[in-house]
Amino acid sequence: MKNFFQRLKNHSKLAFFSFWFLVIFYIVSFLADILAPYHFDYQFRDKPYHPPTKIHFFDTQGNFHIRPFVYNTVVDDPVFRSYREDTSKIYPIKFFVDGPERKILFFFKTKKYLFGVDKPAGIFLFGTDTYGRDIFSRLLYGGRISLSISIAGVIISFTLGMITGGIAGYFGGIIDQILMRLVEILMVFPSFYLMLSLRAMFPLNLSSIQVYLLIVLILSLIGWAGLARIIRGMVLSIKEEDYVLAAKSLGLSHWRILIFHILPNTFSYTITALTISVPGYIIGEAALSLLGLGIQEPYPSWGNILSSTIGNLRVLGDAPWLLLAGFFIFVVLINFNLLGDALRNVLDPKNW
Amino acid sequence: MEYVLKIVNLAVSRRERTQLIPVLNDINFFVEKGELFCLVGESGSGKTTLALSIMRLLPKSFVVTSGEILLNGQNILNVNEQSIRSIRGKDISIIFQDPGAYLDPLFTVGVHLQEALHGTTEDKNQLITKTLKDVGLEPEIQLVYPHQISGGQQQRVMIAMALINNPSIIIADEPTTALDVLTTRQIINLLSKIREKYHPAIFFITHDLELAMSIGIRIGIMYKGHIVEIFRPDREKPLHPYSGILLGNIDKKYFNEKIPVSSQTDINDWCPFFEKCPEREQKCQKKIPFIWRDSLTGIRCIKHGRNHQM
């Protein structure tokens, strides 16, 4: 393992950075309950489409404050949704503030958040949406949903792909024929159209947990086919190797050979493929939620934060900071792509 | 005496990150007009690097650190890119190991031959047909794609391409290694027939010393980027211990254990064969020059070089 990290680092510093960036990003989104100044559902009714809050070090008299502060804002023009800072009172940014109790990952309770300001002022690093909810907090919470869906989807479809590909390649014959025809037929559908059609199989109004599971199911159903085909090809060649023949002559059972001697040899490929395919799942979830077919309000996901901007030029014009959700997706995607590319080179036995 | 190819003090290194790793050292030899010079060495000894340096086709990671390569008296290391292209294929041509991999799969044999032909006053088609006949192929083969013909035929096409401009020297880099025994025989016969008819010098690279002994006028033995011996197989026996091992005369297992290999930093400057030499002595732990016995042959070994001189 240490050897692996060293090789990754030697191969590409950038990819090594990407790896740690992603690790930190995942941790941050899973700790959204501590890091987010507001709960994803908390609304500032009087501050819809509030631009990102300005953070000050100097007050109106020009005095320097070592602790940064914000001003409360009031609506200046309700039609154009412009806000004016009320400079009469400063609200310093406080760290480890107390607030209503939240549960971290359903288990641990916390009353302390990383930072916040006293009410009625608000700290909106990335502005607010139509209900006056803090986009920064929603992005952190949304990251939890978007990133966990992609991981769950990847794991399920890879398990499915490994099993099917392994069985088809190892046993061959009629099983192989049937499974591979099935895979070919699944691959004939453009994934976006298949995704929407599969979504149409279920009612539009589902509970949020049902929708979550449904998205995972749909994404893994679409994703497993391509992998199964490649694993099958690899198993076909591995099963002719001497050590597999030796295992057979020792009288090991087929399943044992397949699971302990053949499939592990496809891991270096699958880990690369896994990394490269995560972006597809993130985009899939975002696309569904963006179109209103995925994660439903009030729950945030990177897709549905963007959804209010679609077909609504006014919202887009007034609150361009909503597009930051797209930027988050982009940042995660580019890191996955960089890492995946480096892994392909590092894990390729040819380059050892 | 007329040299077609003369190499003086050539040294080539490979760039690896910031280091330069020597690949060829102190290469000094020549090929006479119309001669068949064989270069013999194990894989990794630098034979192909030498061939590519002569063609000036070394990969970007290789650098010529010193020396001259004189082709018909002209140092090709100094000419510009434009002129080297007019030299390649015309004055010097090359045949490669695995003919299938060296023919572009998307173009017919005819296109390859057309391309190989440098400016000529003769009728092009007639010249191509004549050359194909010389290598024992029908003119119809021009319409065929490389994957449709056998390995032997592919190699004949490569030879036709090398021959078509009537070059003064042809480099043959293990031209028979990828072929079966029978085809090897045929290709060797073809090469000697061509040499009789057109008198090009041939620089024949192989790992097979026996083959080299049967065809070569002179043989150069290469070890770890050094030429360790040059001899005439029909006149004298090779004397270098490494040549002996290649010929199977000396038991490889026998080593002079009295002199252990120390891991000193200057080991690179010692006799290149020191580590594996059955006859090594203390005095071999230094830089050994190539000693010419006469104008044609020589050896890189203190013991046998001295003996000869005395």
Added chain:
Amino acid sequence: MKKLILKRLLHLIPMLIGMSFVSFIIIQSSPGDYFAQMKMNPEISPETIQQMRTSFGLDKPVIVQYFYWLKNLVRFDFGVSFAYHIPVRTLIKFRLKNTLCLAIFSLFLSWLIAIPLAVLAGYKENSFTDRFLSMLAYISISLPSFFVALLFVYFISKTAVLPLGGTRSIFDINAGTFVIFADYMKHLLVPGIVLCFVNTGWIFRLMRNNFVETFNNPYILAAWARGLPARSVIFKHTLRNAMNPMFTILGMEIGTILNGAALTEIICGWPGMGSLILEAVLSHDLYLVMGSLVISSFLLIIGNLIGDILIAFFDPRIRIT
């Protein structure tokens, strides 16, 4: 060559049957009895219902219904849209034209940009140009199409340099063909550029890697050894060989670009297949969903077929065996 195409065409038949069967299953497993729902809908005339009942065998067992449906499918009859009350075929015909125009326009544009840049980068492997272009490609690959589309829409809404949404803004009946065409192209520009933006990175990367790999091939070394000029080695030998796998990619892209196109269409307001299937899913218009799914997969199959034919045409190793 003819034999090869015929073989590929025969191979299509089980694929098409499988595809249609899966589509049918998906729609059949959707909740609700649509036939009953249709009868309740006062906007649908009893004649239409009667006609659909007989042509689709809606009161027969499910498996029989499939064959009815398949029979109609062969005639490109997908039934009637519940929401629009017009045949699905008519709807798809109009939308398909737009989607194909968009896909082909952006494919053409992105290949036109990506291939020359890829050759440049591949030829100057590891140079600054190569690294810079590869970095741009990474960015292009990692940008989701919907995000680029939104950024573009934002930009256009601020500057209004190009029309947004729909396919035309000139409704004068007397307008000349050229004027209408120019108007159409102007509307195509925004979704087209967005899609091209996302696609170019992929094509660049594939082509650049192909080029580098081909450039290190023995037959390129042999081409240099023949004394060929750089122009001939690069464009005749390396480019031709590096382009070969790209023909398969081109075929595949005709299908896969539908995915990117769908979201782009929806966000840019381009009336194509993508927005059609979304509307159909949102209004639970099942025959329309099914029709869109079948047609889009049909396009993907045709795309793969075109790729196979192209590569057979350009690669003698496949054409002549």
